[in-house]
Amino acid sequence: MKLELGYIQITDIQFSKESKVENGTLFVDADAVKAFMYEDDDVKEWVKSFSFDIAKPGESVRITPVKDVIEPRVKVEGPGGQFPGVIAKVDTVGSGKTHVLRGMAVVTAGKIVGFQEGIIDMTGPGADYTPFSKLFNFVVVAEPKEGYEDHKHEYEHAVRIAGLRAATFIGELGRNVQPDSSESFETLGIKEGIEKYPDLPRVAYVHMLQSQGLLHDTYVYGVDAKRTLTTILYPTETMDGAILSGNCVSACDKNTTYHHQNNPVVAELFAQHGKTLNYVCNIITNENVYLADKQRSSDWSAKLCRLLDLDGAIISQEGFGNPDTDLIMNTKKIELQGVKTTIITDEYAGQDGKSQSLADADPLADAVVTGGNANQVIILPKLDKVIGMLDYVDTIAGGHAGSLRPDGSIEAEIQVITGATNEMGFNTLSAR
Amino acid sequence: MVKEIERAGIPVVHMCTVTPISMTVGANRIVPTIAIPHPLGNPALSPEDEKILRRKLVSKALLALTTEVEDQTIFEN
Amino acid sequence: MSYRVVHYINQFFANIGGEEMAHVAPELREGFVGPGMALNQAWKGEAEVVATIVCGDSYFAEHEKDAKAQILEWVKAQKPDLFIAGPAFNAGRYGYACANICAAVQDELGVPVLTGMYQENPGADLKNKVLIVSTANSAAGMRKAAPAMAKLAMKLMKGEPLGASCEDGYMNNGIRVNFFEKERGAKRAVNMLIKKLNDQPFETEYPMPSFDHVAPNKAIKDLSKATIAVCTSGGIVPKGNPDHIESSSASHYGEYCIAGVETLTSDAYETAHGGYDPVYANQNPNRVLPVDVLREFEKEGIIGKLHDYFYTTVGNGTAVASAKGFAMEYAQKLLEAGVHAVIMTST
Known part of the structure; x- marks a missing residue:
């Protein structure tokens, strides 16, 4: 399967009467985006209103509470469309050609559950910890209808769909734009791969998907990952929007839809494909709340690694706490199949860094990459403008009573920052 | 946390869903529960049946507290 | 100078x-x-x-x-x-x-x-x-x-x-300190795996810890005379979370009186935990802290007494050392109160 990504570099976003991409500038008609979002019945039913804003790198702007970050894209050749099974029909994606509006994102914000959303600072110390401070962000702030408190599952669904629809609308504007550059990615069939690279070690990416319930779900072709069995994907399917985020675990280590679209493990494995290793495929496996599910899913990861005759696997986690057990179970069982592993996680070592970093451990997990200690305390200075609201800063995961200080600054753990300790290895942050 | 209570000299039973973590952190008496968001309940059941389920689970915990153990023990069905 | x-x-x-x-x-x-x-x-x-x-x-x-x-x-x-x-x-x-x-x-x-x-x-x-x-x-x-x-x-x-x-350049002293590496995590992971596959030396960024164990205490002989306390890391608190226990990385625990409480109702109790779907616990907090059933067992004479206080914190992202500190502190209170055994529930 072969996918070509054509990158259209976005260097500015402006509101406009007409929506278009011209010379790297995205012009958006917010009313048209709103109308497109409201075409969905669920959005109509649960979302009272939308407001829109633009946040640019370096501006004194804080976006919170952030739900998801999405990169706008459009399928220009080949089967399927964006977000198959959710927005587009369920056709298999990952081949043909997709245009990407690079350097920008759609950010959804607004209150949902309060403590499970994050902060994006566009400048200052907080900006160093989130990759989204470097993007031009088109921010959609959603306001729920009255009585949503008893229907949070439904409201989350509506906001998720709204964000994806906004990204789809904007992505569509890139359909007839000539990309500034392009790249191709190809995965061969099992036998072809062995014949082409007989001497290279066979490596897969075991991609763990958060799937623990309300706002803790990931969707694969529209299927809630908690109702899936461990299975195999072409890496280009992930790159082409097959997996998206419906979850808000702690902001620092949730994989947003943007992370899935730009999965760094996929990118780095493709970079080595055919050189030092043969990148065979992705194995997706969930992180459920029932022990039997954890056992079954990790058994299946190990089984597939063996069936594929792998030599090595990279395992990435999402979230923390009991998912540490899924991570350790996967690692242990895969290692016991004779497949060498490297795992990516993050740490909760306490504000003083002295505590046990993970909830579970095993000596077979001897090759660990860390995204850093999420408990590290940071002071985020007051910024000139807030997109969204500061109402949830004290109760957000990583905040505490008094996090929002009288002078408008915030004292909290980096846990509150969207993407800060990403466990796909998106960032350079680490710890020793 | 379980370990600190045990260390203080009080027998303790850990009721949790993710028993492997309980094993790793060193609980001695472990009773597996239903699911992380509702360890001692199951929203899919009727309130009456759910209560019966909870009585069963807590009974098992009490059984664990009255059973001598030498090593870490999971009290399965 | x-x-x-x-x-x-x-x-x-x-x-x-x-x-x-x-x-x-x-x-x-x-x-x-x-x-x-x-x-x-x-x-x-x-x-x-x-x-x-x-x-x-x-x-x-x-x-x-x-x-x-x-x-x-x-x-x-x-x-x-x-x-x-x-x-x-x-x-x-x-x-x-x-x-x-x-x-x-x-x-x-x-x-x-x-x-x-x-x-x-x-x-x-x-x-x-x-x-x-x-x-x-x-x-x-x-x-x-x-x-x-x-x-x-x-x-x-x-x-x-x-x-x-x-x-x-100092030897790892068990205190984790964040810093920015030159390469992103995914690249470091791929490089580490290539070394591991080629049997070259590699260095893990987080060496796995070993956990200590405590020997089990003696079992309760006569339940019908025992005072049983119930504790949780599932964050069950009185409605409104009066002590502001954090949804993650809790800095303290709560101690709440349940003398005379027959069951934990959704009007009076909720969860402060930010790590799991709170809907089910909020609908019926007994699903995390089984006060209703323990009260029944007390009435039926199966247990002697349900202790008047429960202890609660949020396990989510809370440093092991903090959790240990909380438990050490309230274990002493339980001892002094003459509690014979503890049921700890986790989510």
């Missing part, structure tokens, strides 16, 4: 002699001796070795108490800003002496300390207690070790926060 440093070295580096002179008793000399020169050079006048203490390695090992007492007295009199020992490279008794005298100076005098040695030196056993710069395994590594130690020493004297162990 420059910082004052006292330096500790052994008989060999003081040019007294090798193994045959290892019995010499401690001696105080003014200014630098031997490797202290390299430290002084690196500090360029910002700090200076004002005194050097020389002690035979065998003497320290065989007369540790006396040697420590004497050395502590000398160090105290010098009023140094820092005490530095070694580097000891792979010399076992020298490393042991460096680490232990540093620990004593740090504990007794409250003076910042630093030493250096090879990672397999027995003295490195104290790396979680004393800051130790990792050096080569022989004195040939002095040219690298001295500047590395001097640099870290200057940070300590200036009171600057330490960087991560791999940045500042």
Whole structure:
């Protein structure tokens, strides 16, 4: 399967009467985006209103509470469309050609559950910890209808769909734009791969998907990952929007839809494909709340690694706490199949860094990459403008009573920052 | 946390869903529960049946507290 | 004015002699001796070795108490800003002496300390207690070790926060410190895997810990006379979370009276936990903290009494050390209250 990504570099976003991409500038008609979002019945039913804003790198702007970050894209050749099974029909994606509006994102914000959303600072110390401070962000702030408190599952669904629809609308504007550059990615069939690279070690990416319930779900072709069995994907399917985020675990280590679209493990494995290793495929496996599910899913990861005759696997986690057990179970069982592993996680070592970093451990997990200690305390200075609201800063995961200080600054753990300790290895942050 | 209570000299039973973590952190008496968001309940059941389920689970915990153990023990069905 | 440093070295580096002179008793000399020169050079006048203490390695090992007492007295009199020992490279008794005298100076005098040695030196056993710069395994590594130690020493004297162990060159002391790597995590993971696949040495960024275990206590003989307490890490709190227990990384626990409470209703209780779907626990908090059933068992005489208080915190992202502290504290309260057994529930 072969996918070509054509990158259209976005260097500015402006509101406009007409929506278009011209010379790297995205012009958006917010009313048209709103109308497109409201075409969905669920959005109509649960979302009272939308407001829109633009946040640019370096501006004194804080976006919170952030739900998801999405990169706008459009399928220009080949089967399927964006977000198959959710927005587009369920056709298999990952081949043909997709245009990407690079350097920008759609950010959804607004209150949902309060403590499970994050902060994006566009400048200052907080900006160093989130990759989204470097993007031009088109921010959609959603306001729920009255009585949503008893229907949070439904409201989350509506906001998720709204964000994806906004990204789809904007992505569509890139359909007839000539990309500034392009790249191709190809995965061969099992036998072809062995014949082409007989001497290279066979490596897969075991991609763990958060799937623990309300706002803790990931969707694969529209299927809630908690109702899936461990299975195999072409890496280009992930790159082409097959997996998206419906979850808000702690902001620092949730994989947003943007992370899935730009999965760094996929990118780095493709970079080595055919050189030092043969990148065979992705194995997706969930992180459920029932022990039997954890056992079954990790058994299946190990089984597939063996069936594929792998030599090595990279395992990435999402979230923390009991998912540490899924991570350790996967690692242990895969290692016991004779497949060498490297795992990516993050740490909760306490504000003083002295505590046990993970909830579970095993000596077979001897090759660990860390995204850093999420408990590290940071002071985020007051910024000139807030997109969204500061109402949830004290109760957000990583905040505490008094996090929002009288002078408008915030004292909290980096846990509150969207993407800060990403466990796909998106960032350079680490710890020793 | 379980370990600190045990260390203080009080027998303790850990009721949790993710028993492997309980094993790793060193609980001695472990009773597996239903699911992380509702360890001692199951929203899919009727309130009456759910209560019966909870009585069963807590009974098992009490059984664990009255059973001598030498090593870490999971009290399965 | 420059910082004052006292330096500790052994008989060999003081040019007294090798193994045959290892019995010499401690001696105080003014200014630098031997490797202290390299430290002084690196500090360029910002700090200076004002005194050097020389002690035979065998003497320290065989007369540790006396040697420590004497050395502590000398160090105290010098009023140094820092005490530095070694580097000891792979010399076992020298490393042991460096680490232990540093620990004593740090504990007794409250003076910042630093030493250096090879990672397999027995003295490195104290790396979680004393800051130790990792050096080569022989004195040939002095040219690298001295500047590395001097640099870290200057940070300590200036009171600057330490960087991560791999940045500042000290042995991992169990305290996790964040820093920005040159390459992103995914690339580091791929590189690490390639090394592992090719049987080349690689270094994990997080060595797996080992957990200690506590022996189980005796079982309850007669439940019908026992007071049972119920505790949770599932964050069940009175509605409104009056003590503001954090949804993640809790800094404290809650103690709440349930005397006379028959069941935990959704009007009166909820969960503060930010790590799981709160809907089910909020609908019926007994699903996490089974007060309803325990109250029934109490009435039926199956258990003697349900303890009047429950203890609760949020396990989500809460540091193990904090959780341990909470439990240690309330375990004492439970003991004093005469509780016979505890049911702990987790989500």
